[in-house]
Amino acid sequence: MDSPIFGSSIKTVLVTGGNGCLGKFLVDILREKMPFLETIRIFDRIPRDDVGDASRTTFQGPAAESVKMKYLVGDVRDTDALSRAVRGVDCVFHTAGVVDVAMFPDDPLMWDVNVRGTQNLVEACFAENVPYLVYTGSVSAILGLDRLSNVSESDAPKPGSWILGAYGETKSFAEQIVLDANNIPLADNTHKLRTICLRPTTFYGEGDTTNIGRVLSITKHCSNGTLFRVGNERDTALHQTYVGNVAWAHIVALEALMKNPDRCAGQSFFITDNTPITGMSALAQPFLENCGMKMASFTIPLVLMLYLYTAIAFVLRVVRHFRPEWKAPATVSAASPTQFRFMGMRFSFSREKAEKLLGYQPLFSYEDSVRRCGPFYKAHVN
Numbered sequence: 001m002d003s004p005i006f007g008s009s010i011k012t013v014l015v016t017g018g019n020g021c022l023g024k025f026l027v028d029i030l031r032e033k034m035p036f037l038e039t040i041r042i043f044d045r046i047p048r049d050d051v052g053d054a055s056r057t058t059f060q061g062p063a064a065e066s067v068k069m070k071y072l073v074g075d076v077r078d079t080d081a082l083s084r085a086v087r088g089v090d091c092v093f094h095t096a097g098v099v100d101v102a103m104f105p106d107d108p109l110m111w112d113v114n115v116r117g118t119q120n121l122v123e124a125c126f127a128e129n130v131p132y133l134v135y136t137g138s139v140s141a142i143l144g145l146d147r148l149s150n151v152s153e154s155d156a157p158k159p160g161s162w163i164l165g166a167y168g169e170t171k172s173f174a175e176q177i178v179l180d181a182n183n184i185p186l187a188d189n190t191h192k193l194r195t196i197c198l199r200p201t202t203f204y205g206e207g208d209t210t211n212i213g214r215v216l217s218i219t220k221h222c223s224n225g226t227l228f229r230v231g232n233e234r235d236t237a238l239h240q241t242y243v244g245n246v247a248w249a250h251i252v253a254l255e256a257l258m259k260n261p262d263r264c265a266g267q268s269f270f271i272t273d274n275t276p277i278t279g280m281s282a283l284a285q286p287f288l289e290n291c292g293m294k295m296a297s298f299t300i301p302l303v304l305m306l307y308l309y310t311a312i313a314f315v316l317r318v319v320r321h322f323r324p325e326w327k328a329p330a331t332v333s334a335a336s337p338t339q340f341r342f343m344g345m346r347f348s349f350s351r352e353k354a355e356k357l358l359g360y361q362p363l364f365s366y367e368d369s370v371r372r373c374g375p376f377y378k379a380h381v382n
Contacts, residue, residue: 009258011038014089016076016121017096018042021207022136026093026247031067033251039068043085044096045075076117082124091132093250094121094178099167099210103313103328103336104320107166114170115177122181125193129186133178133195134253136246137268139239139349140164141172141199147346153199153268153353163342175199175268182266194261196253198246200271201349204283205243205373213380215284216291218335220381225293229281230343231302236279237346242369245273245362249354256358264357270349273362275369277348286370287377306340313337 013030017023019042030040042048048071074081076096086092098113100106118135125133144159162168175197182195204212219227249271256264276282285295313336316328327333354360364372 010034010036010090010254012041012089013037013039014041014043014085014092016043016085016092016094017136018071019044019046019048020095021205021209022203022243022246023095024207025205025243026095026250027069029244029247029251033248035066037067039070041070041072041085041089043072043074043076043082045073047071047073075113076120077112079120079124082120083128086121086124086128086130089128089130091134091254092121092125092130093134093136093254094118095136095250097136097171097174101164101167101336101338101342103309103316103333105166105338110166110170114167115173118174118177122177122193125181125186126184127187129188129191131186131191131194132254132257133181133193134250134257135175135178135195135197136250137175137178137197137199138168138171139199139201139270139347140168141175143168143345143347145345148348149346150348150350152350153270163338163345165338179266179268194257194265196257196265197268198249198253198271198354199268199349200246200249201239201241201347203241203243203246204275205369206376208243208373208376209380211240212280212284212287213377215280216287216293216377216381219284219288219293220291226296227281227284227288227293228296229279229299230305230340231279232299235346236302236344237277237348238280238283238343239272239277239348240275240283241271241273242275242362242364242366242373244364244369244372246271248363249358249360252358252360267357269354269358269360270351271354271360272349272351273364273369274366276366280343287374290374291378291381293381302340302344305335306337306344309335309340310337 015023015026018027027040072085098110100110142156143163145163178195178197181193183192185192202211
């Protein structure tokens with residue numbers, strides 16, 4: 001990874017959302033795998049002191065200690081803060097975004113951050129002559145109501161409606177902004193911006209509080225430590241990826257973008273690993289016993305939970321109409337019809353294009369992934 005093409009031209013990188021689940025891991029792996037970097041700038045609206053986590057398994061070694069870290073508190077909606085953050089940067093890894101699939105999602109916030117924030121960042125890259133932009137997209141950008149099996153980028157449909165609502169729609173719009181910006185001249189009229197979009201599946205691992213982390217928290221605090229299976233595992237299959245492999249894909253993508261931009265720039269790539277493709281209950285099962293919990297012996301029909309939470313959402317919507325200040329208890333609003341609808345689908349994706357054009361291969365095995373993030377999930381629920 002310390003190739004001449006990297007070492008000669010990449011000195012400073014910016015990670016937006018650098019204190020998030022993916023962003024923190026990306027910073028760790030950048031320090032270890034790109035020790036020739038002079039500075040990693042971490043741009044996030046959450047101050048550094050608020051994200052300490054002793055349960056994280058981070059990279060160790062002298063290489064990681066040689067890279068200077070610079071923390072910048074800011075928001076992608078703030079164009080002035082973005083301009084200052086990208087000034088003098090050689091590459092931006094744009095991982096910042098809002099994921100909201102709760103019972104009452106904040107759609108305007110997702111449009112502001114995911115779409116307008118991405119547009120602001122692209123414009124800042126042009127103005128400040130940043131040559132490379134690696135964008136963290138999502139498979140949610142192409143997920144409608146149809147089941148997909150080992151789908152490739154060329155076969156991925158454009159949904160009429162997105163199964164994850166505004167989140168999927170905003171990720172689709174943001175992705176197009178990034179791809180449209182590829183090969184456009186920068187302000188210096190000498191260089192061009194080269195962009196690439198990665199579409200990871202839903203990911204799990206250290207820092208995850210909204211995926212498997214949420215399932216474990218609900219199990220611990222709302223069902224007395226027993227995880228109820230929802231839906232038949234044979235009828236549901238969710239493709240998930242360890243966050244460490246998603247982070248690694250960003251570095252691989254930058255190297256490919258620099259070595260042969262005409263081969264991969266301006267394109268999207270599915271990112272997966274060898275995590276078993278199965279239902280949410282089975283995905284959470286390896287962490288249950290470690291967290292002092294267990295799996296129920298029976299299964300609740302998925303359609304029952306979907307109808308139940310649709311009815312709950314309707315009632316709560318009526319209550320909120322007359323009492324806007326009222327907030328539902330967390331035990332009620334922790335799940336949503338959207339989440340149960342998503343759990344009932346079958347989605348899987350091919351990473352063949354990423355392997356062929358980027359040279360991507362998962363850095364961590366499934367067994368190693370489970371071992372690494374086990375301590376985090378245990379600390380998260382206790």
